[in-house]
Amino acid sequence: MSTALHTAPGEPAPPPTGGATFRGLRPLIARIHFYAGLLVGPFLLVAAVTGLLYTLSPAIERWVHDDALHVPVTGPELPLSEQVAAAVATRPGLPVAEVRPSAEPGVTTRVSFDAGLPESYRRTVFVDPYTAEPQATLDTYAEWLPVRGVIDNLHRSLLLGPPGQVYSELAASWLAVLAASGLVVQLTRRVRARRERFLPRGGGSPRARLRSWHGAVGVWASVGLLFLAATGLTWSQFAGANVGALRSAMDWTTPAVATALPATSATDPAGNTPAPATAGTATPATADTAAPATTDTVAGTADRVLTAARADGLDGPVEIVPGDPGEAWSVQQTERSWPSQQDSVAVDPATGVITDRLAFDDWPLAAKLARWGIDAHMGLLFGTANLVALAALASAVIVLVVWGYRMWWLRRPVLPGGARGAAGPPGSRERPSPASVGVVALAAVLTGLLLPVLGVSLLLFLLLDAALSARRAAPAAVAGDEGSG
Template sequence: MSTTTAQRTAAPVSMANAGYRTLWRWHFYAALFVMPFLVILAITGTLYCFQPQIEPLLYPHRLIVEPQATPTLTQDTLLAKARAAMPADAAAVTAVIAQAPDRSAEFIFRLADGEKQSVYVNPYSGEVLGTLSVEHRFIQVDRMLHRKLLLGKPGELLMELAACWTLVMIGTGVALWWPREKTTAKDALVPRFALKGRALWKNLHAVMGIWLALGALAFVLTGLPWSGSWGKQFKALATRANLGAPAGSWGGLPLRSTLPGTQASIQGQPMHHMDNAHDSKMESMPGMVMDDLPLPITPWAVGNAPVPASADTRALQALPLGPVVALVASLGVTRGYNLVLPASPSGVYTVSYFPDDPQQERTLYLDQYSGAVLKDIRYGDYGAVSKAVSYGTSLHMGRYFGVANQILCAAISLGLAGMAATGCVMWWKRRPQRSLGAPARERCAPPMRGWKSGLVLLGIVFPLMGATLLAVWLADRTIFGRASRQAA
């Protein structure tokens, strides 16, 4: 009787936990791959979030100047000072129009070997404050670690895979945490510090995970559109569905190309309004897109947009930098933007304004001879997908609502690094010798059709992940499966 009673009482428990080990096994595989990358993403992402605070501390003598009551020197004078400090074969490619009166003027030059260097000039005195390598400055190295592990395309694909597998880790983690039997909401959401040993680490891991799950999901979904493989395909698909970049940014009609009024001039030169983008001289330069320009970052919606060309009128003198900056200010963009200088007789002045508020994003192309606005792309011109990505990017980078956004992003990022640490401790405490330590396979696992359908769907939406999912499944059935059955 005691045996029969025990079997009857054990049956509900067994049914209640059916599928638990299967979920745990997949959670283990996902975490095994993701956790090292998650630590790197957490640390580099937190540092990048605080770029506005970190860089002035690292380079105060280059970036920071004493504000003065006297007017600043003209942009052309400052550019000439910067040019004099560089080798004769260096080409000025970008002017960074400062956002605050205590910031130096920055000009980016491309050297003969292809390297880019920033030159910093005091806007009040014209004193050259120093230079910095664009590629090797601290925040840029941090950003490249975050995006591609400093490994180029292979690193970029690895980070994309890590982001996709994080979705598996989140899904299985939530399923494992889901309260079973008589577990109360308090037990599920509040750490139980009275526990000891591995039970305490498991409880901390589960509670931290459920509080961080939504933030981790938001990080993944807002970061994937910028990935090198899936992100590009997603952008192309959104564009074909008229939900991505505005039509004008892809070579169609110009957007907002007519300036207010009927005529304007810069230093006595008339500015003609360009209302027809199909003129042969207005076609985009072959292969040149916004992401090819020397810009630190551009709005997602216009990254692959072809750059238009100036009418190649070599008889006319190209406009100096100062009047162009004044024109941009008259169009409503006064400071805090990057201005790419024309690199050829048919090149254009390109304005990339990428502020904290996505609705203020702006991309302008100006004819270098007449100052005509060739294209003026604004947030309102974006498709629905691009608008959503713009907001997601601002939140992801900790820029949308100031310091509070930075702190929130840092808390989520460092919390995820803590999840990696607690997961490693749990594995270490239960690890078997000379074995991977994957949870044993269930002898009578339920069909779990919903879970399998979800994995298949993820594999279809993210093909690169689908290939690795299949590889892990085959390895689990052949290599790790034998060890699991022996352990069980």
């Protein structure tokens, strides 16, 4: 008959039982959590502050660029060709890269041009759809206006370009490690009551209260933080490239409509004259199709392409991308809130015939998950609720980092002269087992194959811990030798 163990009221619970490997691994997990929080904390703080600013960017964008985004409704919309022609007249000679027709009453039409700007930037003319009068010309970043583009790049690279992206990759990588390791530490630590692992408790020393709040908030935010880390890494510099290569190898890439048109041919291989094209079938490329898509032909063709796409069921906001000479134009829905509308078609610019179509429902599941994950990370999937959730997670990271530094400051030991020294990692007296160190070192090497920034920095943390442990052990060993003598 087994005897149940009971804890007297107010008495700390015994440490959780577990295998020898875990008992040796837990101190190492706690140390990694400590070193990562101490050394990577500034990067996480910058990422969280800029991320919090990003959640405000839609409102800031609407306020700063209201004159470019909105116009009074003064009558029916003019044909798209007239709006495009008005934009082209302001930028003669520049090739049209994209057209975004007005998506709702009172919203301008965007006509973007390739103007030799840095990658992802375009010169965009905003046109009043009711008068065809250009309202503003801005250098946009992808679909974002300048102010939101600056905030996005500040969050992603500190406005330093590719070198600056290492910071955000380091922060995203270690955000996942800190969330997972903190979860392990919090759920396995000694507490008087199980609820203290999930809810902060009052009383005790200032450091004890901080640790309670730090642990509880970390537990509740952990799932969201792991999500932000995983989705953020998908477009990071090194890990993102590896993820992209893996998706390509597994055929999980985002599909796109085929824009190639059949070669011009008067007869088929059997010598028969092709039947007239009907809606939904490809037609041979004509002389007009093969001609370069100049700014003049773009203005004249935009109506035909949009009409064909609308007739095929592409409602809501769309983007029109002119094809290269001899290619179809593509039209894609751009509604990224839930439920996503991302259907697309390819249209022969000479005839307005749909040559290919791709429904979002036909995307591979991995491509859908990637789309939804990125859109949720950017606050687009669930609208205002999504932005509020992101702001809450960013605020959680800020307070967790600040509390972590405060706890470290309060743990400073008193030196013989009365001064304060630097606090070491928690559980310094518990030596990680060699097996646990080997397991984590192997995990660092394997992780480094996909997440090189994380793998390299994790190995550096292990070396740092080994060096500091050896330094602390040396005086103890000398004292032991003197005592035995």
